[in-house]
Structure formats: structure tokens, C-alpha cells
Amino acid sequence: MPITPATIPIGAAVIDGLAWLRPRPHGIDRERVTLNGFGMEIIRPSGAARALRHGVVLYMHGGGFAVCGLDTHRPVAASLARSTGLPVVNVGYRQLPGRRISESVEDCLSAYRWLLQHGADPARIVLAGDSAGGYLAFATALRAIDAGLPVPAGLVGLSPLLDLDYAAKRDYVNIERDPFIPLSALEAVVRIGAEVDGTLDPMLSPVNGELAGLPPALLIAAEDEILRYDCELMARRLTAAGVSNSLELWRGQVHAFMSIFPDLPEGRAALGRVARFVRARLELPERARMA
Template sequence: MATTRNVHSADPVINPDSVSVYARTLEAACRATIRPAGEMMTLSAGAMPVVSGVINTLAKLRPAPRGVEREQVRLNGFRMEIVRPAGARSAMSEGVVMYMHGGGFFLCGLDTHRPVVAAIARRTGMPVVSVEYRQLPDTDISGSVTDCLTAYKWLLGHGVPASRIVFAGDSAGGYMTFATALRARDAGLPVPAGLVGLCPALNLDCTEKRAHPNYHRDSLIPLSALESVVKLGAEVDGRLDPQLSPVNNVLVGLPPALLIVAEDEVLRHDSELMAQRLAASGVPATLEIWRGQVHAFMAIFPSMPESRAALAHVAQFVRERIEAGRVARTA
């Protein structure tokens, strides 16, 4: 799955390899089941906890990931899980990934995303702090960002330098990745060493996504579901504040970013727009577009060949950013 990447360019890098049978099977399954179910579902504040409960219950039936050790931490109103490679002795102060799970701002948590978090921990050799931030309907999207900022402050308060922390997240967690970094910067906190968005949602305004060719191509996400979530979690009196979307913020001062997205997913628009605006702001950005994959493929099926390759790129980026932080602190 090798690709040639330029961390100083926002030009997309297309994965040129053939698509595995696993990826084709996953895409077909999503198109036949999950997308139709999402299109038929009426998403409401009352339905969200029910759907979330079902998904989390199913996630608990999977075997626990091997090769890692876990430790849970409780903060004010939410919990986190520190996932370390088995037998690893390095402290978080040597380098840590803060991971924010996806799930459309109302789904998923520690259980659903433990496999991808464990995969990142094993590949980087570093602890990964998985944040189970509060979601709809218990709080709005801004409240979720507040929890992620609290988690970041917890890391800083425990002696982890910002230069040795990389934020990462998939889908809605990709939103949290960028929104939390922006919130930290605006609060006068140091920004982390790097940002990783895996099929991230970065623009809450769905208008332009409706005009994108992927509006009809996405095999997993019906745009109507995302629009419903935005109405419930971000709009006030039917109006959406543009500044709630990371792509619309001043991006100067953010650290280097890696964006990985599926070629035919509807959120491709978000990553392309963010990559362009990061580059225009002087922020190094890499955009990878992967053929034949579904939204958040690396989080849904981390052991798939394409997922392993994409996560290897993530691990390389994380190690490079942490090492750059070490060099900067000793210079």
C-alpha cells in the first residue's frame, strides 16, 4: 500500500494499489445494510440512546485486542482509557496519542473503538489515551469539545509536554481533533505536536456536500443523518454558527496535520477543503485519499489490509511529530 507523501503539500495522494476482497466485502455489506437503515431511520434525541446502547452492546461481544494493557481513568462526567503496548515501560511524558472516537456525535465509545486504539498503540509503541467524551443528547457538540479539552488539560497537568502529544480521531472524532486543538490555541494553551483526522467531519454545513458527487456514492453515510445530528447538536433557533466548523476558523498556529479519507465518501469534501485551507494558512498538511474504502474503514475494520497500511502511515506521522517535539525541546 505504499504511497509517496509530501508533508508540505495539500495535494491529495491516491492509494494506487488494488482493492482487497475484505474491502470490497465491507463496502458491499455497508451499501446493502447500514446505509439503507440510516436512510429509513428518524434520528431524534429519544432514539439516540437506544441506537447507541445497541451498538455498544454489540461491541462488547468482540474479543479484547491482544498485545495491549488497559487502564481506565474517570474525569468529570466522562471516562478515558489508557491503552499501552503490553510490557511497554515508556511513560506518557515520552509521547502519547490522544484518540477521540467517531460515531456521529451520539454513538460509540471506548468499547467500539478499542481495536483501532490498540492498533495505534502497538504500531507506535506509545500509550494511547482514548477519550469517551459526552455526546448527544446528554450534551451538544460544543460540550463534547469541552470534554476533549478537559482530557488534554489532564495530560498537560500530568506532566506530558504538548510537544509530545498527537491528537487523532475518526469521523466525529476527527472533528474533535481539530476543534479541540483550536479551542486549546484560543484558550492560550500550547497546541499538540500533530493532528490526525481519519475520515474527519470538519464542516457541519452540509450544503456543499449535497452538491458533491459523493453525495450519491457514499456506501455508509446518508447525508440526511448528518443533517439531523447538526440540527440537534449545533443549530440554535435553526441557525448554524459557521465558526463551529473547524474549516471556517483561523488555522494559523495549528501543528502539522495528516488527513486520510475514502475516495467515494461524502466527507471527502471536508478533508479536501481543510487541506486547502491549512496549506493557505502555512500549516503543513498531507491528504491521503484511499480507493475502494468506506467511511472510517480503519476504525471499522483495523485488521483489513488497507487499514493496516493506513494505520502504518498514522504511526509514522505520530513518531515523526513526537521526535520533532523532542528535538525542539532539547535545542
Template sequence: MPTTPTVEERAGCGLGARLAVWLMRRFLRPLVARLPWTPYTLRFAPLLDLAGFLMLPPRGTRVARVRGLSCPAEWVRGPGVTGVGDKVILYFHGGGFVACGLRTHRRMIARISQAADMPVLSVAYRMQPRVTIATSVSDCSNAYGWLLEEGHEPADIVVAGDSAGGYLAFMAPLHALRDGLPPPAGIAALSPFTELDIAGKIAHANAALDPFIPAPRLRDMVRTCFPGAEVTDPWLSPVHADLGGLPPVLIQVGSVEVLRSDAELMAGRLGAADVPCTLQIWEGQMHVFQIFADISREGLAAISEIGAFARAVTGLTVRREAA
């Protein structure tokens, strides 16, 4: 029976967020629009993760490398998080399927860990163009299976991710379900990429407003990361998949970003599949604004909401505030 997604429009855009939007539109968007998108140049994109050393996690964060997976991963425990108990978050970073990693997202993930009061398994899945998208999805679904093998109950696991990682936060559980594994307790997706067809994004009003992502550039991403793919393939495009077995979902998106179209479309498809979904649209915020929480109070508020969602779907009652 179809349900109607809950849409929450979060008003308010502070000076810090407005400054970040201006800087991105003035300096980063022109750079993204002009960078050559070729298999050769993209081989250097993962080096962006090295810049993550500048984004130190909050004081008191503990990080421990994980062995035994098909890709690098680490446990991140935010300040005050003991890790006692079995409730965890499984997180996949964004970066257009070609960039970023454990370092670039460690600060934000530590804040999410603290807000949820549970450890986060951060997974650096292998990326394009070195491997196929099927390998990336496999790395993520295998990480979910690994948590189950380690003794974590499905009802104690929340799968989360941003942007390309938001795509994987949907695809990993879908592939796990296909392989006979039970679903996690919930899915939290931050500005997720969910639709391989770029036409809707280019036609969306936010194509002219997004301060970071030039919509036509997404065509290059799809051509490179999904070569020859049929855009309606249910095993590659979340919005075309059978979503009926998925758990409750939280989607957060900025009101001016081009991937708002993907977030709204995915929320509608989840509702049609009778999957409980809350879509939060944050006024004036850009793509994955949560990572800019140091200058945007709305980023901290959104992280607090992610923590509350993780606690609610796993039944955890303890609450801590993000640093």
C-alpha cells in the same frame, strides 16, 4: 504565507475492502437511511458501545481506566508498547456525536498504539442529545489540558480522532489555544467531519457512492447536535476557524465516502493558514475504513501511516508493526 497541502492518492483496493463496501451498501446504508433520528431514539444510541465487546483488542493489549476527567477515559497500550516515556496519542472516537465509545474503538486504537509505539488516551466524551456540543468539545479540550498537567509536553502529544472524533481532534486544540494552552505536536484525522453546511456534501459526486452514509441524513445530525448554530461560526466549524496556530496535520479519507468533501476542504483551509497538511485519499475505501483492518489490508497500511506520522512529529524513532 499560504502553503499547498500534500495530496497522496493511495492506489489499491483489495477483495476484503470491496466486500466490506458491498455489504455496507447492501445492508447498512438502507438501515441508516431509515432509522428515526429523534431525541428519544438517540438516547439509546450510546448502547451501541456495548456491542464493542465483540471487537476484542489484539492479544497483549493492556487497558487501564483513567479517573479524574469529566468523562470516561482509558489508557490503551497495544502489544509490545511499554508506555515508558512521555509521548502519547489523545484519541476521540467517532459515531456521529451520538454513538460508539471506548469499546467499539478499542481494537483499532490498540493497533494505532502499536504502530506508533506509544500509549493512547481514549476519551469517551459526553454526547448529544444528552449534552450540548460545547460540552463534548470541553471534555476533549480538558483531556488535553489534563495531559499537560500530568507532565506531558505539548511536543509529545498527538491529537487524533475519526469522523465526529476527527471534528473534535481539530476543535479541542483550537479551544485549547483560545484558552492560552500550547498546541500539540500534531493532529491525525480519519474521515473527519469539518463543515456544518451539508449542501456541499449532498452536491458532491460521492453522495451517490458512499456505501455507508446517506448524505441527507447528515442534515438530521447537524439539526440535532448543533441546534440553531450558524454554520460559519468559527468556534463550531473547523473550516471557518483561525487555523494558523495548529501543528502539522495528517488527514486520511476514503475515495468514495461523502466526507471526502470535508477532508479536501479542510486540507485547503489548513494550507491557506500555512499549516503543513498531508491529505491521503485511499482508493475505493469507505468511511473510517481503518476500523475494518481485519478484512482490509489497506486499513492496516493506513494505521501504519498514522503511527509513522505520530512518531515523526514527536521525534520518536522506535517502530513497531500493527497487529
């Protein structure tokens, strides 16, 4: 089914329905928060009373800026909460076709402002996301800097989309290898959510931003996915800007495997890497056992 403003709600309904077939996350407590026009939830390990000021992960879900939400990505947020011992704020930002990608970024920036207003220390906040959510994590950090807000402690991109220029990927070797995301899907999303009269503003892509002010970053991608292109480009540009970063390529996996299958061994291992990065950035002791 081609991606159009008319078909997006159909795809969203199907994916949301499938999400209810998955086992419910265990070992967590949830608190719902409503902001202006969208919602989010704070997920904590069961029984944990840790305040936001002690550390928090702000998580932006994937789904091509068009589908998925709090329900579909609650398992990955719960896994991160259990493995870090920290609250994870799962953001239900508004999406296509009703909102442009830049407006989704504004919702995520509002979530970051909310954390700061409710006592979270920016030096103890890590922004993270998968796929389109990875884009939002980096774009939100860049918008925060532009707005004069404090910089978070770290950034995590899981199979992140970081360059909206789909034309630049047309000759990339993984075009023929990625079993999950066709280039045509990326093109459709960018045309609907970012282009104006067929023109893309290059500054909408985090890889083209003023990267020198960003905090250390962790990038994880599947070896054969198309968005490996974005990760490698961002890693090179972060390094050139003097920003500490690490890029991990996982063999035999698919796009966003750690959020699609967070309870499989490979997903658990990748999220364990994220948890260690988060705890290192927040200077927290390593937990004895990753959940």
C-alpha cells in the same frame, strides 16, 4: 431509523452490543481514568512502562457525536498503541442527546489539560480521531489555542467531519457514491447538536477556524465518501494558512474503514501511515514492524 433525540439511545445500545462480539484487542494494558463527568482509558503495549512525557496519542472516537465509545474504539486505539509504541488515551467524551457538540469539545479539551497536568509534553502529543472524532481532534486543538494552552505536535483526521454546514455538501459528487453516510444523517446530527433556532454558527466548523496556529496534519479518507469534501476543503485552507498537511484518499474503501476494520489489511495499512506520521512528529525512530 431516523436520527432523533429519542432514537439515539436505541442506536447506541445496538452498536455497543455489537462491539462485544468483536475479538478483544491483544497485546495491551489498560488504565482507566475518571474525569469530571466522563471517563477515558490509557492503552499501552503490554509490558511497556513508557511515561506520558515520552509521547502520547490523544484519541477521540467517532460515532456522529451520539454513539460509540471506549469499547467500540478500543481496537483502533490498541492498534495505534502497538504500532507507535506509545500510550494512546481513548477519550469517552459525553455525547448527544444529553450534550451539545460544543460540550463534547470541552470534554476533549479537559482530557488535553489532564495530559498537560500529568507531565505530558505538548511537543510530544498528537491529537487524532475518526469521523466525529476527527472533528473533535481539530476543534480541541483550536480551543486549546484560544485558551492559551500549548499547541500539540500534530493532528490526525480519519474520515473526519470538519465542516458542519451540511447544505454546502448537497451538490457534492460523492452524495450518490457514499454507501455508508447519507447527507440526511449529517443534517440530523447538526440540527440536534449544533444549530440554535435553525441557525448554525459557522465558527463551530474547524474549517472556518484560525488555522495558522495549528500543527502539521494528516488527513485520510475514502475516495468515494461524502466527508472527502471536508478533507479537501480543510487541506486547501491549511495550505493557504501555511500549515503543513497531507491528504490521502484510499480507493475502494468506506467511511472510517480504518477504525471500523482496524485488523483488515487496508485498515492496518492506513493505521501504519498514522503511526509513521506520529513517530515523525515526535522524532521517534521507526519501529521495525507495524502491529
